[in-house]
Amino acid sequence: MAATIRDVARKANVSVATVSRYVNGTYKVRGVTAERVKAAIEELSFRPNAVGRSLSTSSTKSIGMIIPSISNPVFADAVSGVSDVMRTEGYSLTLASSNYDVTDELSAISTLLENRVDGIILTVANPAQSKALSMLEKSQLPYCMIYNQPTAGHSTVTVDNVAAGYDVARAMIRLGHQRLGMISGKFASSDRAYARRTGFLKGVDEAGLEPPAIVEVGYEDEQVSKALENLYADLNTAPTALFCSNDLLAISVIGSLRRRKIAVPDQVSVIGFDGISVGSHMYPALATVVQPSKEMGRTAARHLLEMLLNGQEQYVSILSHILRLGESAGPACKLDPAVSQPLSQNTSSKRSTT
Amino acid sequence: MAATIRDVARKANVSVATVSRYVNGTYKVRGVTAERVKAAIEELSFRPNAVGRSLSTSSTKSIGMIIPSISNPVFADAVSGVSDVMRTEGYSLTLASSNYDVTDELSAISTLLENRVDGIILTVANPAQSKALSMLEKSQLPYCMIYNQPTAGHSTVTVDNVAAGYDVARAMIRLGHQRLGMISGKFASSDRAYARRTGFLKGVDEAGLEPPAIVEVGYEDEQVSKALENLYADLNTAPTALFCSNDLLAISVIGSLRRRKIAVPDQVSVIGFDGISVGSHMYPALATVVQPSKEMGRTAARHLLEMLLNGQEQYVSILSHILRLGESAGPACKLDPAVSQPLSQNTSSKRSTT
DNA sequence: ATGAAAGCGCTAACAA
DNA sequence: TTGTTAGCGCTTTCAT
Numbered sequence: 064m065a066a067t068i069r070d071v072a073r074k075a076n077v078s079v080a081t082v083s084r085y086v087n088g089t090y091k092v093r094g095v096t097a098e099r100v101k102a103a104i105e106e107l108s109f110r111p112n113a114v115g116r117s118l119s120t121s122s123t124k125s126i127g128m129i130i131p132s133i134s135n136p137v138f139a140d141a142v143s144g145v146s147d148v149m150r151t152e153g154y155s156l157t158l159a160s161s162n163y164d165v166t167d168e169l170s171a172i173s174t175l176l177e178n179r180v181d182g183i184i185l186t187v188a189n190p191a192q193s194k195a196l197s198m199l200e201k202s203q204l205p206y207c208m209i210y211n212q213p214t215a216g217h218s219t220v221t222v223d224n225v226a227a228g229y230d231v232a233r234a235m236i237r238l239g240h241q242r243l244g245m246i247s248g249k250f251a252s253s254d255r256a257y258a259r260r261t262g263f264l265k266g267v268d269e270a271g272l273e274p275p276a277i278v279e280v281g282y283e284d285e286q287v288s289k290a291l292e293n294l295y296a297d298l299n300t301a302p303t304a305l306f307c308s309n310d311l312l313a314i315s316v317i318g319s320l321r322r323r324k325i326a327v328p329d330q331v332s333v334i335g336f337d338g339i340s341v342g343s344h345m346y347p348a349l350a351t352v353v354q355p356s357k358e359m360g361r362t363a364a365r366h367l368l369e370m371l372l373n374g375q376e377q378y379v380s381i382l383s384h385i386l387r388l389g390e391s392a393g394p395a396c397k398l399d400p401a402v403s404q405p406l407s408q409n410t411s412s413k414r415s416t417t
Numbered sequence: 418m419a420a421t422i423r424d425v426a427r428k429a430n431v432s433v434a435t436v437s438r439y440v441n442g443t444y445k446v447r448g449v450t451a452e453r454v455k456a457a458i459e460e461l462s463f464r465p466n467a468v469g470r471s472l473s474t475s476s477t478k479s480i481g482m483i484i485p486s487i488s489n490p491v492f493a494d495a496v497s498g499v500s501d502v503m504r505t506e507g508y509s510l511t512l513a514s515s516n517y518d519v520t521d522e523l524s525a526i527s528t529l530l531e532n533r534v535d536g537i538i539l540t541v542a543n544p545a546q547s548k549a550l551s552m553l554e555k556s557q558l559p560y561c562m563i564y565n566q567p568t569a570g571h572s573t574v575t576v577d578n579v580a581a582g583y584d585v586a587r588a589m590i591r592l593g594h595q596r597l598g599m600i601s602g603k604f605a606s607s608d609r610a611y612a613r614r615t616g617f618l619k620g621v622d623e624a625g626l627e628p629p630a631i632v633e634v635g636y637e638d639e640q641v642s643k644a645l646e647n648l649y650a651d652l653n654t655a656p657t658a659l660f661c662s663n664d665l666l667a668i669s670v671i672g673s674l675r676r677r678k679i680a681v682p683d684q685v686s687v688i689g690f691d692g693i694s695v696g697s698h699m700y701p702a703l704a705t706v707v708q709p710s711k712e713m714g715r716t717a718a719r720h721l722l723e724m725l726l727n728g729q730e731q732y733v734s735i736l737s738h739i740l741r742l743g744e745s746a747g748p749a750c751k752l753d754p755a756v757s758q759p760l761s762q763n764t765s766s767k768r769s770t771t
Numbered sequence: 772a773t774g775a776a777a778g779c780g781c782t783a784a785c786a787a
Numbered sequence: 788t789t790g791t792t793a794g795c796g797c798t799t800t801c802a803t
Binding site: 064108110111112113114115117118123125132133134136139140142143146150155156157158159160173174175176177178179201202203311314315317318321340341343344345346347348 | 418462464465466467468469471472477479486487488490493494496497500504509510511512513514527528529530531532533555556557665668669671672675694695697698699700701702
């Protein structure tokens, strides 16, 4: 079907080697010859076959990326960052999603390995005991984790999740909250959520407060609503401030609280994690720990490129996070069931917007 | 480095053909032989090289996808749908983003073509005059558009954007709005936004209302705020209902209005387009035209698979959209500058949540 | 500056 | 059932 380098060579009356040199700019092609080759290429609409090239050079100029979910903006932003720097370096990006499932992680890696990508950027459930990661290690292929916690022997780009969790606890306490809680995705499928919890617990403990209620939920809305139903059965003992392990969850929690006529932040403050951009546009603007997702993607990509050049060094980047106190978090005030209904109707604006 | 089929053959004392047959399940491998091959494969950690296979079979078992932006959840959802069905069919997904830029579209296609993907799913700025599309056409490669309007000669999966725009106008009018407006991304880079406008104008016109104000904005927040500054200089003549060409824009518009102390929906109703999931969680819940993005992705993927089997037929799927009236849209009421400030402080709850 | 030819890892006739 | 072998499209020595 498509023209090959041979067709071009024939038409231009040169050897395939010459065509190859012309195409790749491996110069040494005389002006006149170049013209002939160029003409032939255009006539035949020749487009070099990267598969043939890859087989010959044993480099595909493509990298793989595995993320838990494409639909979570935090990962999409990272993909966007990776994609940006990789494209400018002439690499293609093969994307796979693991759906937070360890088996899927494994098969995704398998596929990428068979496709002979030059390197992989990925987020796994838990690097400490990841079959995916050990498969990768013995494959010798360069790889860099993203979002995952630093773990002996692996490169990664992330933020200090423990410190961030601690920051959240401190912020809540500073606002006067005494009963704190955390709603999180499954810790088993997120080492960073676990780390955030660790920091959060530390902060609460240091302040001498009661250990916070911690609830794990899956990825369906009904689980969130069910969890809140239990947690807020008695408003007098329920947490007045809730830390959610990610923004999507936080948004869902806020929605759920509203449906239960619990005002945010008047009755309950909510702080998320990630800093996805919709969070700052919504009302109340989401209080959250912002991690620089796109930049994290770029950084991971650059690390991978380094490895591709300089061999298997190890890179660990901890980028800095920012605690952004949006409108969804405010000073503690008494949770009084009696005024709950009227309060929920008015979203106070004592706190400034900007 | 990595073991090849030859190494395996040698170790198992069989021919490469036998190994190939074993690996591909092209049966006809006797039990005893199979055992030996299996053992050899494991000892050597042999992993078939898809590059070699592709060169031989002239099929890469991979498809390309080009979307305007990875960070817009509406596209991410489509990617997710495509990814799902493609993976179950054993295909890899190479993702590229065009950033709404026609030049980037072109180079993305070029790259995918060189990589010899088996097919492409893409959203272009404007199919009617797309160089990307014509390049694709003459390449003979199967492809299917997604989100783009039906256009002679091309396969696509989308919703009826004209009808949807019309629905939005009707809904606003039914709510009593008389002065309508539309805020849209650049029409030049979105045929669907243009189609939505067409339907919207028709609806307004049919009702005998004044032609709506239509403002095009770029993708930066400040442009939105600038646009609203002009549009809402005089509240007495400004639109009481705003149609935004996509949800991200709508969310941004709502945020911007709030900052201008204009209450949504008490003073201005806002309706978006896409139905991204965060929209339904936020407050006010976003009124919007829901398109089944993930299902659209799946459908496009299935179309592509059909083409891969049955050759170049043409598939056009118009999936149905749903106008979901969330809390961001409500009955018209007088825009009275005098009460604007107090009103903006209270978000009324006369309209039901569910 | 250009050409000839040997592979890269695999599949698929064709033989046996 | 298994083996032999000729490519797939390209790069890259090694000659010229």
